[in-house]
Each structure stands twice: as structure tokens, then as C-alpha cells.
Amino acid sequence: MSSRSKSWFRAPRASVAALLTCLGCASGSSAVSSRPSSPEAPSMKSSPSRPELVARLVARHGEAHRARIERGVAQVAALWREEDGDLEAFVTEYFIPDEAALDATLARLEQAFEQLDGHLNEVGRELRRPTDLDLGPLLPVDALLAAYDPSAHVTEDLFRAKVGFVALLNFPLTTLAERMEQGPGYTRRQWAEVRLTGRFSSRVPAEVRQEATRASAAADLYIAEYNLWMHHLVDAQGRRLFPKGMRLISHWNLRDELKSRYADPDGVAKQRMIIQVMSRIVTQTIPAAVIDNPRVDWDPFTNTVKAAPAEEVEADAPQRPVGVDGAREDDVRYAKLLAHFHAARKQDPYVPVAPTAIARSFELARELPEARVKALLEQVLTSPLVPRVAKVIEQRLGRKLEPQELWYAGFKANATRPEAELDALTRKRYPNAEAYARDMPRLLQGLGFSKEKATFLAEHIRVDPARGAGHAMQAARRGDFPRLRTRVGPGGMDYKGYNIAVHEMGHNVEQVFSLYNVDHTLLAGVPNNAFTEALAFVFQARDMELLGMAKPDAASERERVLNDFWQTWEIAGVALVDIAVWHWMYEHPDATPASLREAVVRIAQETWDRYYAPVLGGQGTPLLGIYSHMISYPLYLADYPLGHLIAFQIEEHLQKSGKLGAEFERMASQGALTPDVWMTKATGAPVSAEPLLHATEKALGQ
Incomplete structure (x- = not known):
């Protein structure tokens, strides 16, 4: 799992100073149907388009600038507060009519924000170091340091310093609908402008952001222990x-x-x-x-x-x-989840384009409408291929399927090898995190990167022993290094830790390319977390091959397809539970931990009975509510089935090209475009479930 920026104003930098959400404005299609009253935002002095002000600026700079002036004044006025001062004086002084000056301003802001974001990311990472890493017993103060967000005040400070208003006055703020329609024709410069203004699309007070950080840090620590x-x-x-x-x-x-x-x-x-x-x-x-x-x-x-x-x-x-x-x-699990919800609700009034955490998750972070994501998940969940794949599993097991087959692993290359054998191998090879770091150049060459590129990547990634299950933490400026975190026990890294390490290494390689190779650092990253998960899945699928224990052939390709389908089917239902729970919380804003528990159990049971019980039995099991992401990384889970679908499309392209290393680098270096634009440039087609479904049907027929 990638740990990317929690600030949802930036699509490229979705985790733990650096997890879940990102950029832009929204079309609003995923807002909940019945939204309860929320805390009121402070009064803002806002005017429509200020026609007289626009007229004066047009008279000063010429009719050719009218469209830019009208747009810029409206964008600034929407977030201008009375305490910000004289709006007319500001727009008169800071509107930039000259193209060369616009270029210089964009470049200057891009340089400044790379340094600002990057160093704050490093500070946050250091404050979280004891809670994120397995460095011995925690001190009481460590949880308090982890809950402090050094970047909480940055956006408001940039508004007060008028820097945010300079960006809004001179560069376009777009809606998701506009980006989806016009994005394929954007230049790289236009994409950089869009990502610049996206970070100023709302004005959430620092104390509200800080509360979200505290809720997140407390939930992270609870799950990590x-x-x-x-x-x-x-x-x-x-x-x-x-x-x-x-x-x-x-x-x-x-x-x-x-x-x-x-x-x-x-x-x-x-x-x-x-x-x-x-x-x-x-x-x-x-x-x-x-x-x-x-x-x-x-x-x-x-x-x-x-x-x-x-x-x-x-x-x-x-x-x-x-x-x-x-x-x-005593419902501690659900108290942590409610803390996330209450912190999110306090942000709602400040983000009118996406006034719920659900809307922000889909419209701003993923830049994919909720309805489209759910349709993709249900397309897999209701596929007639499900019972056919289940029959294959039942034949292999020689018994009736049970709920644990939700995680059936018999299609994987390691399915016939005892865990103890794999543990012995990985513990010997990786007695500590440093041993894995030393082996990364060889592993990366085994994945298809040249010796020079593998050395470059390994030099730009740091490996740490995780207190929790593991994650990848990005860098946010060139000169800093992404972190690979995985669990390393006293006897060395077991196979589970190794498997996670290979997955996180995929995140880290993407993070290096999408920061160091992009032409505009405002575009650093990938469209959303589903894409970094997809690229990490590409690495993880080859973990046994990197151990020298599996070679791809026609039979293993068939197994890969069936495994991808089953994993996508498994996590799609979990994602629907996560989404439904958040809708329930918005419909019941005064819920207690006990009532939330009852709701989660009921939603998990109903989802199981609808999609899984006909295949796996276990009527009424709450099993789909077990994922820790629901507690520590709210509304993240949909990124996994999306990631599987995207990974499958990427794998199909890689197989045709036969050049994993070079193609992985090309794709990751595109930066934070919208999902369909990125995917079309990467593989030739937008995000879809069809390639996986077609390949599964073909595999079943072989």
C-alpha cells in the first residue's frame, strides 16, 4: 500500500504526510443523496463576477484578455474574505497580461511548491518515524508527535500571503467534467496549470485539517499495534x-x-x-x-x-x-472510524464543489465519479464468470467452497509450496532491512531494468523495518528519497514481509520515476492511488520469479489471469462495504460507536449474502468488514479493485511490448494526468473491466 499525501488538493500526491487524496474541482455527481446539516463555515465576502472590476481591468489590458480576467476575478472572489483586504487593489496589481511573465510565474511557483511540499513531507515523516517503524517501545510523546501535521497551516498561510490568489487570478481552475472532456487535448503546460490551481480550489482552516491528522494518526497507531x-x-x-x-x-x-x-x-x-x-x-x-x-x-x-x-x-x-x-x-475499532468521520464533516462546508468526504474521495482524489467506480465493481461482482472460476477452485480443492476461499491462493505460483519453506528462504536471504536494500539492484534487473537504471533506482530508495504491515512513503522533492517499509521479524524477513516488500518496491519505483522524470513537478505522481497500486501489483506478481522459483509460460499465464479475476472479485465487495458505511455515517451523523458497529456488521452481511454467499456459503458472515483500511485509511479500498483492473490492462500491454523496465518507466513518467488520459497514453484504452473479463473467459476455455 502506498502512503501518499493526505491533502486531497493534489491529485499527484495522494499519504501519510504524504495517503489518500488529491486535486481539483468536481462535477458533484457523487455527493450523498441526503446530506445532513453540517457545521457552518465562516462568512466569506464573495461577489459574483464584479462586472465593474472586470470592465476596468479589460479597459486597462485590452479586450483580448477579457475571458482570462472574467475567469480569474470570479475564481478569486469565490474564496476572498473580508479580512483579506481590498479585492480591487489586489486584482489590479497582480493580474498578469504578459505571456513571458506568466511563464516565469508558473515556473517560480512550481519551484517553490516542490521545496515547500518536499521539506514539509520530510518533517512529517520524521515526526512519525517512531510510530511507523519498528524501533522499539514507543514513548508516550511519540503518538502526540505523529498526530502533529506541520503542513496543516500551509494552504491558509498561502491564501493570507495572497500567493494562492495569484494562482487563481492568473491560471484556470477546472471542473472534473472539463478535465475529462478536454484533458486529452491539454498540453503538458496546461496540465501543470490545472494542478497548480487545484491545490487552491478550497480553503479549509488549519485547525480543521489538524483534526483530520490527529484522527488519522490515532487510527494508524491503533491498527499498527x-x-x-x-x-x-x-x-x-x-x-x-x-x-x-x-x-x-x-x-x-x-x-x-x-x-x-x-x-x-x-x-x-x-x-x-x-x-x-x-x-x-x-x-x-x-x-x-x-x-x-x-x-x-x-x-x-x-x-x-x-x-x-x-x-x-x-x-x-x-x-x-x-x-x-x-x-x-468495547467498539474501539468503530470509535476510531467515527473520529475520521467527524473530522471529515468539519471540512465539508469549506469544499462546496465536493461537500462530503465521499465526494472528495471520488471527484477530487480519484477524479472518477462514484457511479462509474461502483459500476465497474458490480460488473465484476455480478459476472457470470464468477461461478465458473469457483467451480475450478472447487475441483482443485476437492470439497465444497467455504468463506475462506474469498482469499483462495491456489492460482499463485507459490500455492504448492509450504509457507515454512518460503520463510526459510527469505529469512536467510534477508536477515534485516539492509539486506533487502543491498539486493534491490539485482531484483530490479530481474524485473527488466537495465543495470544502470536498477542502480539508479536502488540509490533513490531507502528501506526501513515497519511497525505495521508495511507501506511505501513517497518523496515530494527531488533530492529526497521514497521509503520502503515492510515487517522484519527477529529471525529475518519472512515470506509475507518479502511479498509486501516487492509490492512496496513497485510503489517506490513509480515514485522515483514520477518525481524525477516529469517535466513539471506540479505533475509529479500518478492519477490516483489505484494507479500506484496497479504498478505495485505488476512487481508483486513476480515475487516468486525473483526468488528463482517460477518461470512464466502458457500455463502460468492462465493461472495469472484467473488469480487476477478472483482477487478483483474479492476486494470489489470490500470496497462497496467501505463506501456504504460512509454513506450510512452521513445519514446518521450522531451515531455512536455501538450503532456504527451494528451498521458495519449489517452492511457487510448484506453485501456478502448478495454477492458471495451463492458461491462461498457462509450466509450472514461479517467477513467483508475486516479490512484495516476501513479504520486507518478511510475510503481507500476502492483503489484496490480499480488497481487490479488497471494492472491487468498494464500487464496486457507489457506482454505485447516485452519490455517491462522501459515501459514501466515510460508510463510512470507521465505524471498526474486524469485516469483515462493516463491510461490511454499508457496502454491505448481508458480504464475498463472488459480486458480482465475477456481474458478470464478465454482462460476458462483453455
């Missing part, structure tokens, strides 16, 4: 199904452990236990005492907790209170 000691899960007979010392984070490691058990003769029992654990987390019936506690044993089926025998406790187990009363977690 949500671990389960698997040796201390017991069944009705008191058996321990998992090895001593196995500590898995929810949901990422739990899911990956489940997927790894398809090669295990006793895997079904382990998978069923993990499914039960996941359900307990979603319903918040999990006992609080068992979270990250190796000193208690827990039967997730009966939900009983007892002190673990001394001989079963790991030698290096941290000290934890035993707490065997079985008291549940």
Missing part, C-alpha cells in the same frame, strides 16, 4: 494449530497466513480458525485481553480466555496483564 499471537489460539480440544512466536497483524498478516495454508494438509482447520478470529474483530466480540498478548490463551469459537501455561509463553514475550475476564474490546 493490532497483533495476535497465533500460538495462543486454541480449539475445543485445547490444540495449538500455529507455531510458537507467530505474531500477526490484522488484517494483512491474518489474511496472508490464511492464504498460505492451501499447501498445508491441516490447512482447513487453521483457515476456519482465522475466519472466526476475523469475525470476532469485526463484531468487536474479541476479548480485549487477547490483543497483542502472548500470556493468555483464547478459543475464538467459544470466546473463552485463560492464562497461558508458563511453558507455552514465548521466551521473549513482552509483559502484559493477563486479563482473563473476557471483556470485549
